[in-house]
Amino acid sequence: MKVTVIRFTPADNDPPDWRIRLEASRISAEQKIKSFEHLGSQADHVVLPPGVGRGDFRRVLESCNADAATRAVIVQFPPPSHLAPLVDHMDPAKDIDALLKDRSPYRACATAEGIYRVAEPYVQDAPAIAVVGSRGFVGQGVVGLLRENGHDPITLDAGDDLRHVRDADIVISVTGNPGILGPDHLRPHHRLVIDSGFVPQQDGTVQGDVRREMYDVPQHLTPVPGGIGPVEMATLMERVIRQEVDPKVVPWKVDPGLYLTREQLASSTHAAPSLAEAARMRAPQITGPAAGFPAAQQPSAAGPHLPAQRPQSPRPDGLGR
Incomplete structure (x- = not known):
C-alpha cells in the first residue's frame, strides 16, 4: 500500500x-x-x-x-x-x-486519540480533567473522546483564566503556545500533565506548552520533545495495520506509573513523600505496536515522564491547533 x-x-x-x-x-x-x-x-x-x-x-x-x-x-x-x-x-x-x-472513518485525529489513550489509565476513578486549547482541532477531538467515555472535562481556551487547571487532577494542553503553563497553573496533585505543544525555536530547540522549570512538579508529564509524537505515530500505524492487514490487531496501551490522589497527598505529611517518590520511580510504559518502532521514534519513559511528541501549531480560532 x-x-x-x-x-x-x-x-x-x-x-x-x-x-x-x-x-x-x-x-x-x-x-x-x-x-x-x-x-x-x-x-x-x-x-x-x-x-x-x-x-x-x-x-x-x-x-x-x-x-x-x-x-x-x-x-x-x-x-x-x-x-x-x-x-x-x-x-x-x-x-x-x-x-x-x-x-472521516475515525472519531478524532491520531494525536487526539493518542492523548486520550495515554490519559485513559489515569481516569478510572473519574478525576477532574482540564483540556487547554479545547476549541482547536486536536482539542476538540480530545474533548469529544473524553465525553464519549463518560467524562465532563473542564474546557479552557483563549480568554479563559487558565488558573482553573489547578482544579483538575489531569491537565491536557494542546495549544502550541510556548510556556503557557507555569507556576500559576501546575501543582503536585496533578497526577498527569499531557503537553502536546511543539514549537521549533531559532536555536534548533523546541518548546512545549509547559515551562521547563515545571517538569518536576506534576507526578507524571509528557515532555517536549519526547512525549506525544511517537504516540501519534503508533496510532497512525495501528490504523493502517487494522485497515490493510489485520482488523483485530492488538491495540497499543499505556501501563500507568504510580500516582497519588489528592487525598493520599494530604493524608499524612510522613507517608506522602515516600509515596510520591515511589510514583516518580515507576514510569509509565507503552506496550503494543509502538514497541517495534526505531529507537528514535519510540516513546520515552524515563524518570517521571511519559511517551513522545508531535509538532503542532496554534489555530486562529482558539489556543489549540
Whole structure:
C-alpha cells in the first residue's frame, strides 16, 4: 500500500510565526514518512512550493483519490488559508487522520486519540480533567473522546483564566503556545500533565506548552520533545495495520506509573513523600505496536515522564491547533 503525506512550504518573506508553524509541519511530516516506511509501506512525501495555487493543490488531491494504490492521505496542517477548504475534496475513505471530521472513518485525529489513550489509565476513578486549547482541532477531538467515555472535562481556551487547571487532577494542553503553563497553573496533585505543544525555536530547540522549570512538579508529564509524537505515530500505524492487514490487531496501551490522589497527598505529611517518590520511580510504559518502532521514534519513559511528541501549531480560532 501507499501513503501520501502532503505539506506546504513558506516563502522567504512570510511572517516568522507562519514559518515556525510550517517548520513544525515539516518535522511532523518527516516523522510520518519514516514511520510508514518502517512499517513497510510506500510513503510519498509531497512538498508543495510557496504560493501553490488552488488548482495545483486540488489536482494533487484528485490524483491521490484516483490512485487505487494510495490507501491513505494526510494533509499536514496548517495549509494556507486559501487552500484549507479544498481539503474537503479528499476521499473520506483515505482520510486516516480525521481531517474531514464527521465524514472521516475515525472519531478524532491520531494525536487526539493518542492523548486520550495515554490519559485513559489515569481516569478510572473519574478525576477532574482540564483540556487547554479545547476549541482547536486536536482539542476538540480530545474533548469529544473524553465525553464519549463518560467524562465532563473542564474546557479552557483563549480568554479563559487558565488558573482553573489547578482544579483538575489531569491537565491536557494542546495549544502550541510556548510556556503557557507555569507556576500559576501546575501543582503536585496533578497526577498527569499531557503537553502536546511543539514549537521549533531559532536555536534548533523546541518548546512545549509547559515551562521547563515545571517538569518536576506534576507526578507524571509528557515532555517536549519526547512525549506525544511517537504516540501519534503508533496510532497512525495501528490504523493502517487494522485497515490493510489485520482488523483485530492488538491495540497499543499505556501501563500507568504510580500516582497519588489528592487525598493520599494530604493524608499524612510522613507517608506522602515516600509515596510520591515511589510514583516518580515507576514510569509509565507503552506496550503494543509502538514497541517495534526505531529507537528514535519510540516513546520515552524515563524518570517521571511519559511517551513522545508531535509538532503542532496554534489555530486562529482558539489556543489549540
